[in-house]
Amino acid sequence: MKNYLTLAFKYLLAHPKKTRLEVLSIALAVALVTGIFSMLDVFLQFQKQQIIQDYGNYHLAVADASEEETANIQNRIDVQNAGRWKSLGEGMVNGTACQLAALDKAFAQNMNIQVIQGRYPTEANEIMLEQWATESLYLNANIGDSVRISFANTIEREFVVSGIYHDLGSTKAAGVPGVFLSAAGANQMTPEQNSFYLVEFKKRVNINKAVKEIKTTLNIADDRISLNNHLLAVMGQSDHNAALQIYSIGVILFCIVLIAGIVMIYNTFHISVMERVRQFGLLRCVGASQAQIKKLVKREGLTLTLWAIPLGVFAGILMTFACSAILKFFNNTYFANIPLFSISVIGIGTGIVVGFLTVLIASFLPAKKAARVSPVNAVTGNVDIKISKKKKQGFLTKILPVEMAMGINSAMIRKKTLFLMSCSIALSIILFLGFNALVDFLHTSLKTTKPYTPDISLISQQGIDNELYAKLSEINGVKRVYGRMLGYVEAAFDATRLSDTYKEQMKEITVKDNGLFVPPEKSWLISYDQRQLDWAKADLIAGELSEDKMNRENGVIAVAMHLRKNVSTETAHLQLGDKIYIDTPNGQKELTVMGILRKVPFSSEELALTTLITTEALFTDLTGESAFKAVGIQLKRKNDEGTVDRIKGMVDDTISFLDRRQKNAEINQTFLTMAVFIYGFVTVIAFISILNIINTMHTSVASKTRYLGVMRAVGMSGTQLSKMVMIEAVTYTLSGCLAGCVFGIMLHKQLVTKGFSQFHIVWRFPLPQIILILLLSLLVTMFSVVRPLKRIKSRGIAEILNSL
Amino acid sequence: MEILKTENLSKTYGKAETKVEALKNASFSVSKGEFVSIVGPSGSGKSTLLHLMGALDHPTSGRVLIDDRDIFKMKEEQLAVFRRRNIGFIFQAYNLVPELNVEENITLPLLLDYKKPDKQYIDELIHILGLKERKHHLPSQLSGGQQQRVAIGRALATKPAIILADEPTGNLDSKNSRDVIELMKLSVDRYRQTLIMITHNENYASYAERVFQVEDGVVTELGGGRK
Structure with a gap:
């Protein structure tokens, strides 16, 4: 040994299992940061290519x-x-x-x-x-x-x-x-x-x-x-409102990623230093100064980081590679210019910086604490624990079996450890829920082919007769045929429901004494059968969609985001129970709003006041028409050209034959490009969180080896020991879960309602996610203490007691 | 009446060049109510012997019989129960549970047995140990002597048949040491317990009825300490 600092290195080598745990934990944090940031970087490259395909390469x-x-x-x-x-x-x-x-x-x-x-x-x-x-x-x-x-x-x-x-x-x-x-x-x-x-x-x-x-x-x-705002948005150069909103969400989420990385590293380091108070005290006894102890702890941190960072960076690159590989596998023509192994300088850079800085901070504070350890403490072996008066009365041991009481006690008593462990778990959960908001965004704001998306549409102004409709249904390669009647009606309702933007656009709208307005434009009326109503449920904001009920009670469905010439506009804010008066050949008819949809997947050709949906029976009743204006056809196999040719053969001049398959595929591709990364983010976070819990619990149990040895010497049985350790671990996990879920749900709600306000996403309590989080965390916790416990149990008690 | 018996007890650590024979064929027996002290230089195998008697460690060969039961034939769970009911340990480094107060530390073996502590006995014990005022203190708030007295209380809480003490006075000054020895002696006499104690101090060894010496792993009886 040339220098006392070599001790740090020797210590790490002498405790390979412990060192491995610490390296792993730092590597995980670095992998999290590198992975998420590289993925973001590469995601933007892919998204740029996608947008160039969708909108063109111009600025x-x-x-x-x-x-x-x-x-x-x-x-x-x-x-x-x-x-x-x-x-x-x-x-x-x-x-x-x-x-x-x-x-x-x-x-x-x-x-x-x-x-x-x-x-x-x-x-x-x-x-x-x-x-x-x-x-x-x-x-x-x-x-x-x-x-x-x-x-x-x-x-x-x-x-x-x-x-x-x-x-x-x-x-x-x-x-x-x-x-x-x-x-x-x-x-x-x-x-x-x-x-x-x-x-x-x-x-x-x-x-x-x-x-x-x-x-x-x-x-x-x-x-x-x-x-070209879409393209500018992914280049980070847009000052468009929606883009700025998404940028701010990105900033929030990535800040949390950074914090999570920092807390993960700090937590492990804290545990490692705290369990070695005695060792530091001994060093002080043999003459080490406070400054030297600090240096020693820092050197140890540095050594660990040097081992951990390459590992973490490598893992992060691997994650990014997985995402690129999936996308390139599905569509290599779009993404031909993006290399399979994308090295993201930003991602790797942040990973390394976070790793180094955190270990520096993380080792600085415990180092200070370690330096303050008095040499006496080391010899007497007891470290000060600050405890409230209530604990001293031994309350828990009176109401719970002793091993449980001790498990909870030892978790609760070390406030800082409890705080850090909980934080580390809570942040993972917050991240998971936060990124889950992106999944909501993905599904509601990006189009994909839905169950109702037709492969081929037939449109006719004259109407498509029932004979052709029946013939189409019988073609072998056809999976499903469904029709819609479309028409324009004069519809009036309470003038206060009209949006300000619409009132502005229309300049003057006459309001009658009874509060109804004189319709400045016709409204678009669509008929749905029960199957189409069921399909629409995914976009239901309020009310219900039942053909029977609508037929019985003259129901109508309103649409919040009405398309005017393919531009989504809010013309009216109709509510459940609102009355709509429609002029029919037999006089005015009153209908009741029974449901509100976020949007419909098609756009009216003419400018219309709003979109209304009703049943086929009511549609005929209102307009006197009974022929479908649009028929959707879904094929059993998408590229079955034979069937397509047969359908073409049945179509006459009055019917337009629209082949939507290529467009559907392009839309799916756009969705896939985003989905791979958003799900990628969520998966990476979930995976790293699980590993983090396993690793922290491992470290926590391993650091109590001696304590557990004493308990066994006093007569604690193996089952009791397991219970005690399990309860302690569960205490950490539950407090982490609690904090994580509370803050996570708050973040999730904020992101969905504020961040994505322009996309009309309804915030729902993320119950399935919460249940999943609780179950998974508890299972992972239980599972993660089993191995270190087994190892401790397999060692002789005397060996453990003498080992330190 | 024999309470503890060892037969050809041996323990070897390591292999080949690093092989150390810590204990060689130790065979002796101890009767109920006896006070035995074990003396010997550092590294002679005293602690190994004590650990083996308390089933804290497994022997390379040989047997330990307590109350005619071979303790190494018991399963781990059985052994834990047996240990907390029949053997009390006192360590040089006290090894108290830092989060538990004095009373909890003392009653811990009883609590682990899911027994309701005999309040009167525990109070008596705490009184004898002179910890009445410190009942709700934590180990970190006690002096070394006090901590060791708590450890003794813990070892005595279940009224075990055998008390194994590994240099219980090793960290204490002479006054505290004498107190601790006296206390152990008192307990042994009152409850007819067997005490086996490792000590470096010839004086304390002389309190014992029998003295064993361990040297290079070989156990020999020196005869009665207290004539």
């Missing part, structure tokens, strides 16, 4: 940019790529309505437009079609064919198909093919409807600043500027 869109403006923007040093997007409105191509647009070839890649056959249109008379639209059911055109396009302003022109591009899910689902003209062709078209100059900035550019600069130097008005 800024300038409406109606002049030549001078585009030239100026293009020449900026911070602009990576830019191109003009012109929307030319609807046009008829071979009798089918299409969306016409033109996009600069240079920017096609950014907007996910991929030519798969032929070439990009360059000449004024060239166009490019979507692959699905080339079929005979739609445009019936192929490369080299010439087609006639009639534009909105009744101009007709001849064009040649020069290329075919990859299907877009949304146009395919809407049944409106996208047709691209060349830039030259678009220039000849007047008037163009909308023109945007799309800009992609270079990496690491402060986009908000750049946009501001562009606005001031070119003197562009605010209403001509729009941002």
